[in-house]
Amino acid sequence: MNMETEIKQIIADSLKVPREVITDELCIGDIPQWDSLGHMTLMTALAKHFGITFQREEMTDLEDVSDIVALVTEKSSQ
Amino acid sequence: MKTIEEKIFEHGENNPLYCAIKNGTKCVTYGELARCIHASASFFRKQSWYGKGRSVVLAAEKQLEFAYAYFGAHLAGLVVLPVASDINQSRLEYILDFLKPCAIIGLNHNDVQLPFIALDTFAMLEETGDIHDFPSQDDLADILFTTGTTGAPKAVPLTFANELAAAEQINGYIGNEQEDVELLALPVSHSFGLGRLRCCLFNGQTIILMGSFANTKRLYRTIDEEKVTGFTMVPASWKYLQKMSGEKLAQYASQLKYIEFGSSYFSADDKKHMAELFPNTRVTMHYGLTEASRSCFMEFHQDADALGSVGKATPGVEVKIFDESGNEMPPLGEGEICIKGRHVTKGYLKHDNQDTFFDDFFRTGDFGYKDDNGYVYLKSRLKELINVGGKKVSPMEIDQQIQAIPGIVECACVGVPDPEGILGEVVKACIVKSPGIDVNFKQIAECLHGHIEEYKIPVVWQWVDEIPKTSNGKILRSQLR
Secondary structure, eight states: OOHHHHHHHHHHHHHTOOGGGOOTTOBTTSSTTSSHHHHHHHHHHHHHHHTOOOOHHHHHTOOBHHHHHHHHHHHHHO | OOOHHHHHHHHHHHSTTSEEEEETTEEEEHHHHHHHHHHHHHHHHHSTTOOTTOEEEEEOOSSHHHHHHHHHHHHTTOEEEEEOTTOOHHHHHHHHHHHOOSEEESOOOTTOOSOEEOGGGGGSOOOOOOOOOOOOTTSEEEEEEOOOSSSSOOEEEEEHHHHHHHHHHHHHHHOOOTTOEEEEOSOTTSHHHHHHHHHHHHHTOEEEEOSOSSOHHHHHHHHHHTTOOEEEEOHHHHHHHHHHHTTGGGGGTTTOOEEEEOSSOOOHHHHHHHHHHSTTSEEEEEEEETTEEEEEEEETTTTGGGTTSOOEEOTTOEEEEEOTTSOBOOTTOOEEEEEESTTSOSOOTTSOGGGTEETTEEEEEEEEEEOTTSOEEEEEETTOOEEETTEEEOHHHHHHHHHTSTTEEEEEEEEEEOTTSSSBEEEEEEEEEOTTOOOOHHHHHHHHBTTBOGGGSOSEEEEOSOOOBOTTSOBOGGGGO
């Protein structure tokens, strides 16, 4: 599984939605499951899975799935 | 006096090109809003099931079509039962069985044998030449259901007069005006969010709908681009914003004219901090309930010496403290907080309302006192509701779901502080299991998925040997926290 697929699978699992719902353009908050509580749970799951931490500025700058994939990929490679 | 619906039509005539509601890139003006409400009312009247005074279930989705359907149903003389779009099956079944509504809008449940109308239907209705009379003040507008702690949820009827009074009292206190632009990220399925929609449209101001607080980037961009001047949140929303973006919201302090907080506990220190971050903003917080919306208000600067209270009675509202026999308590005397005002429900439907009022004061079930200056202090919520990020959770509902799992003898849920410090409270489950049964908390949580909403699933778990109870069998939840 490549990195992008893995991240999207974690997003789907964390939000408890089918994997096909998680498109690049899907924005945080676009589906009922992705509310603030869902988002907190997701960020915690990603941080734990990849052993990374997020800075506030980085979290504020996220808008959609592609932003999350890019940020997690970048931080994991550091 | 004009109903909120009448005021919307008045704004439609006097200010037809002014933006009423904005959702994403779509903006509906007051002229268009009035036309869409009118067309929706005509649509309802043509349905075979239609009858004045009958009720419809409406999924409270934060989209333009919800507003058309909601106010259109009112204009057609229907009573609206607004429900959350993620309502669980058992609660929905209870509501359907209890009130026998004649149609269901925006909520496609396969098991429900009722005429179904998709919300999108209301986006494309043609204008008609029909004439609709505005509803009368004493007609029923909405029926909301309480969370239900000591038994089944109760049906709270609200008349057009109740909702008009609430809107006037709230706008009067907060001071929002026609030129204000408000951002609404709260759900409209709760009385706080739905109340904001009514208040803004009553005023003829612009309200911007946003899915939730989750997308902070979009939230700040919207505040910036739309020149938002009013903002509403629950304490959990503020905690979330702080966690995700620090105190970035305070960058808009000079732009935000008012902020309204509501729905759950917010410490005096947090209130003081908000007042410091927003020195020139009217930062208000209310105390109220579905049956008596926003009965007390406070403003964090003006009431700096009483930040531990829930404020004073909202102008137009009377708050008194009564003992259990209905005798009024003197200042500082503790008792039940009771409310009188034009906004208060007339009593629950299909319910023996003997214990609902002391004379014409509604009994909140909350315990507290009033000081010499009229500030009301809340000591405890007798109803034992759990407040998960502003969403009220009945412990009994979760108890019952857990007790239905094989191997579980008994369960009692309580609210405990969120270990993450975000949601205010989360659900803690104390469970007694059958001896020799191999079941763990993860399995129990998995059993709950799909039966109750995700936020109701316990976060803290504990095995106990027995559930503490009074001599007459009432669970002593306070001992389980």
